[in-house]
Amino acid sequence: xxxxxxxxxxxxxxxxxxxxxxxxxxxxxxxxxxxxxxxxxxxxxxxxxxxxxxxxxxxxxxxxxxxxxxxxxxxxxxxxxxxxxxxxxxxxxxxxxxxxxxxxxxxxxxxxxxxxxxxxxxxxxxxxxxxxxxxxxxxxxxxxxxxxxxxxxxxxxxxxxxxxxxxxxxxxxxxxxxxxxxxxxxxxxxxxxxxxxxxxxxxxxxxxxxxxxxxxx
Amino acid sequence: xxxxxxxxxxxxxxxxxxxxxxxxxxxxxxxxxxxxxxxxxxxxxxxxxxxxxxxxxxxxxxxxxxxxxxxxxxxxxxxxxxxxxxxxxxxxxxxxxxxxxxxxxxxxxxxxxxxxxxxxxxxxxxxxxxxxxxxxxxxxxxxxxxxxxxxxxxxxxxxxxxxxxxxxxxxxxxxxxxxxxxxxxxxxxxxxxxxxxxxxxxxxxxxxxxxxxxxxxxxxxxxxxxxxxxxxxxxxxxxxxxxxxxxxxxxxxxxxxxxxxxxxxxxxxxxxxxxxxxxx
Ligand SMILES: Nc1ncnc2c1ncn2[C@@H]1O[C@H](COP(=O)(O)OP(=O)(O)OP(=O)(O)O)[C@@H](O)[C@H]1O
Ligand SMILES: [Mg+2]
Numbered sequence: 001x002x003x004x005x006x007x008x009x010x011x012x013x014x015x016x017x018x019x020x021x022x023x024x025x026x027x028x029x030x031x032x033x034x035x036x037x038x039x040x041x042x043x044x045x046x047x048x049x050x051x052x053x054x055x056x057x058x059x060x061x062x063x064x065x066x067x068x069x070x071x072x073x074x075x076x077x078x079x080x081x082x083x084x085x086x087x088x089x090x091x092x093x094x095x096x097x098x099x100x101x102x103x104x105x106x107x108x109x110x111x112x113x114x115x116x117x118x119x120x121x122x123x124x125x126x127x128x129x130x131x132x133x134x135x136x137x138x139x140x141x142x143x144x145x146x147x148x149x150x151x152x153x154x155x156x157x158x159x160x161x162x163x164x165x166x167x168x169x170x171x172x173x174x175x176x177x178x179x180x181x182x183x184x185x186x187x188x189x190x191x192x193x194x195x196x197x198x199x200x201x202x203x204x205x206x207x208x209x210x211x212x213x214x215x216x217x
Numbered sequence: 218x219x220x221x222x223x224x225x226x227x228x229x230x231x232x233x234x235x236x237x238x239x240x241x242x243x244x245x246x247x248x249x250x251x252x253x254x255x256x257x258x259x260x261x262x263x264x265x266x267x268x269x270x271x272x273x274x275x276x277x278x279x280x281x282x283x284x285x286x287x288x289x290x291x292x293x294x295x296x297x298x299x300x301x302x303x304x305x306x307x308x309x310x311x312x313x314x315x316x317x318x319x320x321x322x323x324x325x326x327x328x329x330x331x332x333x334x335x336x337x338x339x340x341x342x343x344x345x346x347x348x349x350x351x352x353x354x355x356x357x358x359x360x361x362x363x364x365x366x367x368x369x370x371x372x373x374x375x376x377x378x379x380x381x382x383x384x385x386x387x388x389x390x391x392x393x394x395x396x397x398x399x400x401x402x403x404x405x406x407x408x409x410x411x412x413x414x415x416x417x418x419x420x421x422x423x424x425x426x427x428x429x430x431x432x433x434x435x436x437x438x439x440x441x442x443x444x445x446x447x448x449x450x451x452x453x454x455x456x457x458x459x460x461x462x463x464x465x466x467x468x469x470x471x472x473x474x475x476x477x478x479x480x481x482x483x484x485x486x487x488x489x490x491x492x493x494x495x496x497x
Contacts, residue, residue: 119290120339124353124405125329127322134352138343 003183007190010177014187017173018194024087024169025156025198028094032155033148035095036102043103044110045128054103061100067161069093074165090162098155105151109144110136142210149206153199160195170194239266239301241409241440246313247286247296249279249464256282257293258464264409266301269441271451271472274461275487280444283461284411287442288331289324300330301408329357332402332410336418338394340386340401346373347382350401358405365404372400376430392423396430409440417446428454448491452476460484 007014043054073093077084084092113136121131163172174191178184242264249257256279264270272280285291287298289306297309297316305327307316319327340349350369354360360368373379376396386394395415402410412431416424428450435441435454445451451458452472459469460483468481479485 116335116337116339117341119285119333120335120341122290122325123288123328123331123333124401125325125327125357126353127325130356134356135341139341142343 004186007183007186010181010187011190013173013177014170014190014194017168017170017191018198020169020173021156021159021171021195022198024091024094024159024162024167025152027087027091028098028155028159029152031091031095032098032102035099037106039099039103040106040110041132043107058100058103061097066093066097066158067164069097070161070165086165086167090165090167094155094158098151101151102148105144105147106140108147109140109142112143113139145206145210149203152206153202156198156202157195240264240299241266241268241301242287242442243297243299244287245297245299245309247293247298249282249286249291249293256464257286260296260464260466262459262466264440264442266440267438268456269435269439269443269454270457270459271455272442272444272459272461273446273448273451273487274467278461279464280461281413284333284413284442284444287411288328288333290333300327303327303330305331325357329405330408332405332407334395334398334402334410334412334415336414338386338391338398338418340394340397342386344385345382346378346384346386346389346397349386349397350404353401354404369400369404372403373397375433376400377426390423391419392426395419395427399427399430399434403434409442410434412441412443412445414444414446448476460487462487 039054039057042050046054070090070093073089074086077089117135117139118131121135126135159169160171162169163175170191174187178187181187240263242262244260244262247257247260248255260279260283262270262283272283274280282291286293287300287305289298292306295313297307297313298305304319306324307318310316340346341352344352347366347369350372351362351365354365354368355362370379370382373382376399378393378396378400381389381393381397386397389397398415415431416427419427424447428447431441431443432454441454443451443454455472457469458472458475460467460475460479460481462483468475468479468484475484476488479488
């Protein structure tokens, strides 16, 4: 037990780091989801021009490592004269980056509904918008929710990269404690447990949502 | 709860025979192709108010496509479809090739008057039975919820499903789901109902209950176009039988005339094959 003394001393600092991680992740997931849905809609219903733009965007994002994008933005932003606090800069990068992957998840959800559901909705006189709202989305969201939750967990873990651009969160906090205590094994084990707990909570919540949004399937 | 008598159904569905012989559906020279395959060739079909027309024909003859063109689920290259005097899909022009496409919104509005029941039921799996039936009246037509639910109860009673209103479709048998689908279509107060082989996905013992609901609807005076492979049902319910093959209407007539003394060889061959297959 004595070996874990450094963790006992540092736990409050770690938890504050975890708080920052959660804040950053939550702040990114919300806009990423909104953009993801919009991109998915544009790709499914947009005209040829809109679709090509979206496809090009997805292609571009998928080909760039997040770390590179973060660093690039970190150096680029000041040059453009945009004065964004680093936290929001990072949130912006995460939102745009993950929106691309979320859009794939939502698009797959929408497209995997049988054609017959659309036919049934249209045959009842529903406009495209109403049909999306009450027939397609509720079902597509449910289909998309397992991959969506795993993307969110992925995003939580990816926030550990932001220490590279000097933002303070769980991983950075751990490194600082390690420097003081020289107990990397214990501290990073603690950090791993915290990351795991955040992601596990997310998964549980996802399962709860899935069950609540749609019984009856 | 509510007892199911023909009394209920005649109250539930407005009898339309009073204004007899008014054309409820008029298809005028409709042609449709999938790529190089001509699926409908210059089809003209008129159905009067209260009439029940059964469409038969070999697989691939274009029966499903015909129904889907009527409510514009499928676009077509040529022709006009008119429901009770109102065009759906295209407005006629001075000449046939000057027809004008209606806007999506107008087409959606025109579809309100056409009920459709599909082979695979296509209920909304995330909604209860009651919600399936009330969703479109409430959200499309703006019927107040209380009134929509009252009407849904009447319709579900008519198809014998009063006790299933709170269930989700996945918990119903195929026959029950199909009867919900019929109630769902009727809840929009359509002027005409289209049925596409609505019993062919059902286990044999469940076919009867769905056909009975359709019989009742026909008796109540609903205008219906029915695609089916059930010949004895066709004979019972039809005012007229239309035989399709290769995208054209080959022959049509009164049920007994078409089924027992067809004038064309193609119908005779079709019926021979049918009889061979179903003879025990
Ligand atoms: N979406 C489509 N794309 C391409 N070809 C199609 C499509 N839908 C139907 N077809 C073709 O059009 C022809 C007519 O099809 P349709 O479904 O209308 O026939 P049907 O008379 O309903 O046949 P069945 O009795 O088997 O249901 C068939 O050859 C079919 O393969
Ligand atoms: Mg068919």
